Amino acid sequence: MNETDLPCSDCGSALTERMIPAKDLPLPVETEQPIQVAICPSCEARYYPEQTLTTLAGTPADPARHGDR
Numbered sequence: 001m002n003e004t005d006l007p008c009s010d011c012g013s014a015l016t017e018r019m020i021p022a023k024d025l026p027l028p029v030e031t032e033q034p035i036q037v038a039i040c041p042s043c044e045a046r047y048y049p050e051q052t053l054t055t056l057a058g059t060p061a062d063p064a065r066h067g068d069r
């Protein structure tokens with residue numbers, strides 16, 4: 001089951017898969033890897049596949065890293 005198999009919940013258009021830089025996400029993410037999202041070409045709504053959310057949630061925020069000494 002793919003997130004892009006679903007239509008946009010706003011306008012019903014077919015979603016398009018896109019890889020975007022993680023820093024383009026409205027989330028505090030410490031990864032430089034591109035993130036897969038599903039974008040509606042009609043209204044530009046963004047959907048985040050569960051796999052993407054899992055990847056983001058699994059990003060280790062290292063609390064011990066407070067700069068070099």
Ligand SMILES: [Zn+2]
Pocket residue numbers: 008009010011012013040041042043044045
């Ligand atoms: Zn839409």
